[in-house]
Amino acid sequence: MSIARIRPETDPAGAAVSGSGMDRVVESRKWPLKYKIGAGIVLLLLALAAFWYAAPRSDSQNVATGRLTISTVSRGTFDDFIPLRARVTPLQTVFLDAIEGGRVEKVLVEDGASLAAGQPIALLSNAELQLSVLARQSEVTEQLNNMRSQELALAQTQLANERAILEADLARTRAERQYAREKALAARGFVAARTFSDTSDSYAYERERGTVLRRGQATDRKLMSSQLAQLRASSNSLMSSLALARANLDALNLRAPVAGQLSGFSIQVGQSLSRGQRIGQIDSPGRNKLIAGVDEYYLGRVVIGQKATIDVGGKSFAARVSKIYPQVQNGEFQLDLQFIGAEPKDIQRGQSLQARLTLGDPAPAILLPNGAFYNETGGAWVFVVAPGGGQAIKRQVRMGRRNTESIEILDGLDPGERVITSPYTGFADKAELSLAK
Structure with a gap:
């Protein structure tokens, strides 16, 4: 391994080069403090404005x-109208109640049958009621017989009074003739004064007796008229009582009060019915009405006679408001709609139909x-x-x-x-x- 030495650069004169001649001093520029504070305030206001604008308000x-x-x-x-959902019900419904209680002996018709007015539908028996009616009938008959006897006695008394007046008139007439004859003879001296005096007294007596009898007959006639009127009133009352008792007995034969279709009829032979018990109803045949519920908001705007349109099977039928039930239940009141003219065919009781009730003109x-x-x-x-x-x-x-x-x-x-x-x-x-x- 060899080591190389690096020598520092030197200028031609042999002196070392430091690089200081290439460096220069750069002066730093700073904002004044007041500008910095102002800029900070502006930024804060902008941030507050942005938050206020973006933040949701209470309202x-x-x-x-x-x-x-x-x-x-x-x-x-x-178009001033309200839609209605109406339910079909019979125009007239008559409820059947047992007027008198009893045991069902025979059922003559079935539920759903078409009845004529007065047609028997069932037969009841009530032994206690039958015995009571018989006893009442006997009592009424006895009282009627007593009153007939009193009427007869009054009539006989009236006849006796009339007979007495006739006899008194006859006696007065005879006494008057005798008085007239003796008066002429007494004036001539052919009749003794005593005899003529007796004849005069008899004539005066008979004349006064007839007056008294007539006055008594008038009084008796007034009393008898009053008694006869009372007896006749009592007789009529007893006859009405007897008729009522017989009607109660006849009420054991249940009959249809009106013509129509029988429904809700389910009594059985041997069943005991109490007085006033509901046994069914009769609906009017062929005629129906509609019952609809209307929002209570329209209670003041609906009146009897307003027109409505019923839509059935693609056809429209006219109807009118026939009755209003002002009682409000669950926010609604009820009204009845009755068809004007022809009714839709084949509608059934309980069926729901769409209707439009017109409240005013367009x-x-x-x-x-x-x-x-x-x-x-x-x-x-x-x-x-x-x-x-x-x-x-x-x-x-x-x-x-x-x-x-x-x-x-x-x-x-x-x-x-x-x-x-x-x-x-x-x-x-x-x-x-x-x-x-």
Whole structure:
């Protein structure tokens, strides 16, 4: 191994070269302290402004447009109607109850049979009721016989009074003739004064007796008329009581009160029925009505006589509101719809049909598509999308009528504006929405 020595460079004169002649001094430039402070303040303000702009506000919220339904306000014709789902029921239903309890001896018809008015449907037996009716009948018959005897006695008394008056009239007539004859003879002295005096007294007596008898007969006639009227009233009451007892006995023979189709009838021979027990019903034949539930919001706008349209099998049938049940249950009230004219064929009891109830005539209006937002705002305000589409601002509005398709706008919105019509759940308390795609 050999070692090489490196010698330092030397100039021609033989002196060593240091390199110091190639170096130069560079001066450093620094900002003044006041500029640094000012720049720091500006940067801090910019950062605060950016944070304030980007941070969510208490009355604002970021919402993705994908979860929203945005509808456009337009001008059109508002059809004032509400859709209904109606159930077919018989126009008239008569319930069958056992007027008197008893044991079922015979069933004459089956459930679903078509009945005529008065047709027997079942036979009952009730020994206790039958004995009670017989006892009542005997009692009423005895009382009627007693009253007939009283009427007969009154009639005989009246005849006796009339006979007495006739005899009194005859005696007065005879006494009057005797008095007239003796008066002429007594004036000539052919009749003794004592005899004529007796004749005069007899004539006066008979005349007064007839007057008294007539006065007594008038009094008796008034009393007898009153008694006879009371007896006849009692007799009629007893006869009505007897007829009622017989009707109760006849009620053991169950009959159809009206013509129609029997349903819900399932009694069996040997079954014991209690008084008032429901045994079935009779539905009116060939005539039906519809029962529909309506949102309580429309309770003040529905009246009897309003027209409705029923869609069955691709055809429309006219109907009208025949009855309103104002009691509200589960947010709905009930109403009856009755067909006007012909009814749809082959509809069955319990079948559901689609109906449209007309509340008013069609009219031009500013319209907003109906949406779930109405349930949360009540139509008092909406979120209106800004022209750029990046924001939605809460705005107070005034809405009028509504149906399932659209809502009538009275004030606060113009045609062409866009409104969020989906539910406002989660941001209903905000004043502004930032819409993000």
